[in-house]
Amino acid sequence: MSILYDEGQEAIATESRRVLEARMDKDDLLPLLEATGEYHHGFWTTAKEQGWTALALPEAYGGLALGLVELGLIAHQAGRTLSGAPFLTSGFGAAKAIELYGTDAQRSRWLPGLASGETIGAVAFACGADALPQHPGVTLTGDRLDGRKIGVTGALAADVAVVLANGPGMPALAIVELDKVERVAVPSFDNSRCIADLHFDGTPAETLVVGSAAREAALHIIALQAVVTAHEQTGGAEALMEIARDYAVTRKAFGQPIGAFQSIKHRIAELYGLVELARANCTHAAAREGQSDFITAAAAARLSATDAYDTAARDCVQIHGGIGVTWEIGLHLHMRRARSLAIEQGSSLFWEDVLVDRLSGEAA
Amino acid sequence: MSDLEAYRAKAAAWCEAMVPTFGKAARKGLSVEEDLALGRRYQKAKFDAGYAGINWPTDVGGQGLGHLEKITFEGEEMKHGFPNVYFGISLGMPVPVLMQFGSDREFVRERVLKALQGEEIWCQLFSEPSGGTDLAGLRTRAETDGNGWKVNGQKVWTSWAQYSDYGVIVVRTDPTVAKHKGLTYFWVDMKAPGVTVRPIKLAGGDSHVNEVFFDDVKISDDHRMSPVGGGFGVAIATLMIERYVATDSAGFGPHLDLFVELAKDVQLNGKPAIEDGRIRQQIARNYAMRAGLDSINRRARLMMQAGMTPGPEGSLNKLVAVRSRQKLSELALDLQGNAGFAFDEHASPKDDWASSWINAPTGRIAGGSDETLLNTIAERILGLPQDHRPDKGIPFNQIPA
Numbered sequence: 076m077s078i079l080y081d082e083g084q085e086a087i088a089t090e091s092r093r094v095l096e097a098r099m100d101k102d103d104l105l106p107l108l109e110a111t112g113e114y115h116h117g118f119w120t121t122a123k124e125q126g127w128t129a130l131a132l133p134e135a136y137g138g139l140a141l142g143l144v145e146l147g148l149i150a151h152q153a154g155r156t157l158s159g160a161p162f163l164t165s166g167f168g169a170a171k172a173i174e175l176y177g178t179d180a181q182r183s184r185w186l187p188g189l190a191s192g193e194t195i196g197a198v199a200f201a202c203g204a205d206a207l208p209q210h211p212g213v214t215l216t217g218d219r220l221d222g223r224k225i226g227v228t229g230a231l232a233a234d235v236a237v238v239l240a241n242g243p244g245m246p247a248l249a250i251v252e253l254d255k256v257e258r259v260a261v262p263s264f265d266n267s268r269c270i271a272d273l274h275f276d277g278t279p280a281e282t283l284v285v286g287s288a289a290r291e292a293a294l295h296i297i298a299l300q301a302v303v304t305a306h307e308q309t310g311g312a313e314a315l316m317e318i319a320r321d322y323a324v325t326r327k328a329f330g331q332p333i334g335a336f337q338s339i340k341h342r343i344a345e346l347y348g349l350v351e352l353a354r355a356n357c358t359h360a361a362a363r364e365g366q367s368d369f370i371t372a373a374a375a376a377r378l379s380a381t382d383a384y385d386t387a388a389r390d391c392v393q394i395h396g397g398i399g400v401t402w403e404i405g406l407h408l409h410m411r412r413a414r415s416l417a418i419e420q421g422s423s424l425f426w427e428d429v430l431v432d433r434l435s436g437e438a439a
Numbered sequence: 440m441s442d443l444e445a446y447r448a449k450a451a452a453w454c455e456a457m458v459p460t461f462g463k464a465a466r467k468g469l470s471v472e473e474d475l476a477l478g479r480r481y482q483k484a485k486f487d488a489g490y491a492g493i494n495w496p497t498d499v500g501g502q503g504l505g506h507l508e509k510i511t512f513e514g515e516e517m518k519h520g521f522p523n524v525y526f527g528i529s530l531g532m533p534v535p536v537l538m539q540f541g542s543d544r545e546f547v548r549e550r551v552l553k554a555l556q557g558e559e560i561w562c563q564l565f566s567e568p569s570g571g572t573d574l575a576g577l578r579t580r581a582e583t584d585g586n587g588w589k590v591n592g593q594k595v596w597t598s599w600a601q602y603s604d605y606g607v608i609v610v611r612t613d614p615t616v617a618k619h620k621g622l623t624y625f626w627v628d629m630k631a632p633g634v635t636v637r638p639i640k641l642a643g644g645d646s647h648v649n650e651v652f653f654d655d656v657k658i659s660d661d662h663r664m665s666p667v668g669g670g671f672g673v674a675i676a677t678l679m680i681e682r683y684v685a686t687d688s689a690g691f692g693p694h695l696d697l698f699v700e701l702a703k704d705v706q707l708n709g710k711p712a713i714e715d716g717r718i719r720q721q722i723a724r725n726y727a728m729r730a731g732l733d734s735i736n737r738r739a740r741l742m743m744q745a746g747m748t749p750g751p752e753g754s755l756n757k758l759v760a761v762r763s764r765q766k767l768s769e770l771a772l773d774l775q776g777n778a779g780f781a782f783d784e785h786a787s788p789k790d791d792w793a794s795s796w797i798n799a800p801t802g803r804i805a806g807g808s809d810e811t812l813l814n815t816i817a818e819r820i821l822g823l824p825q826d827h828r829p830d831k832g833i834p835f836n837q838i839p840a
Contacts (some may be wrong), residue, residue, distance in 0.1 A: 078738075078741075079738065079741050079742060079745060316821075320821050320822070320823065323823060324822065324823060324824065331824070331827070332824050334817075334823040334824050335823070335824040335825070335826060335827060337810070337813075337814070337826065339823075340813070340814070340817035340818075340821075340823045340824075341810070341813040341814075341817065343817060343821060343823065344813040344814075344816040344817040344820075344821065344823075345813070347755075347816055347820060347821060348755050348758065348759055348816070351731070351735065351752040351755060352727075352728060352731030352732065352735070352755070352759070353731065355731045355732075355734035355735045355738065355752070356727065356730055356731045356734060358734065358738070359730070359734040359737075372730070374723070374727075375726060375727040375730040375731070376727075378723060378724065378727040379727045379728065379730075379731050382724075382727075426723070427719055427720050427723035427724075428719065428723075430722075430723045430726060430727070431713070431719040431722050431723050434695075434699055434722060434726060435699055435702075435703060435713050435722075
């Protein structure tokens with residue numbers, strides 16, 4: 076069942092929007108594109124101050140015991156204003172993995188820091204187009220990790236990562252402290268994502284879960300993250316739709332606002348449709364956490380949100396004409412973010428397969 | 440169980456009980472006339488069971504319940520393919536407008552009761568050969584004639600006019616003022632002298648729409664349902680009556696499950712089509728789209744339950760669902776290849792891909808074309824400017840033809 080937001084949830088949406096609109100400015104985000112490994116400290120400080128890092132974690136470890144619905148609302152607002160760092164999602168994924176599959180000792184060790192935001196977490200599962208690879212590129216032998224994980228979002232700043240590895244003959248999830256791990260920065264088209272390749276070389280690691288349960292756990296974790304990201308994508312798409320609308324009612328050509336031309340107004344109306352479908356799927360997926368159809372709902376949210384953000388980025392720039400492709404106007408910040416978010420947590424290609432496997436009964 | 444869930448359960452049980460008499464199997468092979476006769480009996484059964492006029496006032500034969508009960512019942516009803524299509528327009532728009540604007544209350548009560556029991560059918564005479572979307576540009580005229588009026592002109596795309604007893608009609612009573620200010624709203628007796636109905640056969644083979652000709656048709660002034668010159672307002676009220684009806688994210692075509700079954704059954708390059716990436720992508724995309732519409736509709740219901748007004752996103756359903764149904768139907772025919780040539784013009788668009796495909800264009804045009812809906816979203820929801828309208832403010836008889 077889809078949900079209606081209650082008063083507390085509405086307040087979270089309103090307050091996070093107010094704070095982020097006051098503190099985030101695209102002029103501060105533009106320079107970050109040209110500096111690998113830099114993120115927007117104001118954004119991250121705000122996230123910690125406001126308790127967003129603690130939002131969906133258990134009270135016993137300093138969390139606020141709210142859920143995916145509330146975190147989704149924050150992510151939506153973060154998407155509207157272009158969040159300045161990826162750690163809300165990456166840290167949430169690492170924390171949920173430790174909360175759901177770790178021992179009490181592992182939870183006590185990591186969750187309080189992740190909840191306060193003093194510890195930054197990352198999730199390292201993917202290998203190229205495969206979000207959950209059969210051959211994950213790293214091997215867990217006893218309590219040592221060897222091999223390489225490429226393109227890990229947040230890894231340049233993270234303190235801890237949850238890694239998908241080959242255990243002895245079976246998949247495994249492991250917790251790795253990153254302070255002694257060699258990190259090779261990836262200069263990226265969306266640099267504030269703090270992306271790095273991780274090189275493990277006999278690195279000490281702790282096992283979280285092994286065997287077929289590890290793959291199921293990994294899918295569950297990226298589904299949780301994907302729902303958060305889908306909210307962020309929807310927020311970005313919504314902001315672009317509004318930017319396009321505002322431009323179309325003020326910019327004139329041939330003696331009338333360009334928004335009076337159907338080629339423009341229909342394009343923006345189509346964006347409205349994509350945004351609302353994505354929003355509805357996001358809200359539904361967040362409310363299905365813990366239910367048997369959660370993965371299906373997460374996949375639908377992810378697919379429609381990726382479509383909405385990519386299309387909005389494409390069309391918003393197109394509607395602006397020449398000014399849309401300038402560095403200064405910053406629409407490329409959204410173009411870049413639309414693509415980095417489309418890849419993190421598995422691309423549409425991955426989620427299409429996950430979804431169809433379920434619809435056709437192959438994954439039952 | 441909530442009251443509404445209890446209501447749903449009861450409605451579902453009633454619908455199940457009706458299947459042997461009125462379901463798809465019972466309708467198979469019937470001529471249109473026989474099916475209509477069965478439909479009238481079904482409508483009477485609905486009335487007797489308390490499922491007709493669910494949210495209408497009890498003093499005209501309704502049940503006095505809410506909109507939620509109505510769409511809850513309709514959600515159950517639409518699962519079974521009952522012969523209710525003949526009454527959809529009648530009870531959807533003209534009769535509610537009659538209830539709202541009809542002046543002779545005894546007459547209104549009598550008509551509403553007969554319509555609810557399937558004895559009488561009403562049609563809506565709006566569109567004309569010169570324009571459908573541009574409603575205010577209509578040309579059918581009514582001139583004063585003694586104490587009453589005399590109507591001349593032509594309407595078109597009038598659903599079920601051939602079976603209708605009455606109709607509501609918008610006509611031009613003053614061509615010397617701006618186009619939407621010279622219209623007046625009446626009801627007419629479809630059996631009156633001078634009314635000629637001619638069915639139009641559509642691309643898919645059926646003939647539910649008609650041309651309707653008015654040739655010196657005399658109507659008295661008590662048929663008038665708006666002030667003289669105030670017809671446009673009532674016409675808009677007609678179109679706004681039911682913004683949230685029971686919607687269908689399949690666009691009134693086949694459910695996606697049927698496509699998945701088809702893809703599992705047929706082979707493509709020597710393996711089941713369900714393993715082909717092109718097919719998988721379309722299934723996934725269509726599922727995500729339909730799931731979004733379903734969530735929008737569920738949220739709208741919850742809002743109504745909470746006494747709130749649902750958001751404007753409900754207007755997306757027809758636009759998004761029907762055009763994607765059109766494409767998915769094409770792909771389903773591709774999947775069948777030359778095994779899919781067979782065509783049964785009596786098949787239902789809800790479970791037959793060829794029928795869904797050939798009837799899809801009607802869905803994208805009737806009740807507001809895709810383009811009109813996009814304009815409405817752009818203008819009403821997003822505040823974008825109206826299109827350029829050269830006829831704006833000009834007296835109707837001075838608009839260049």
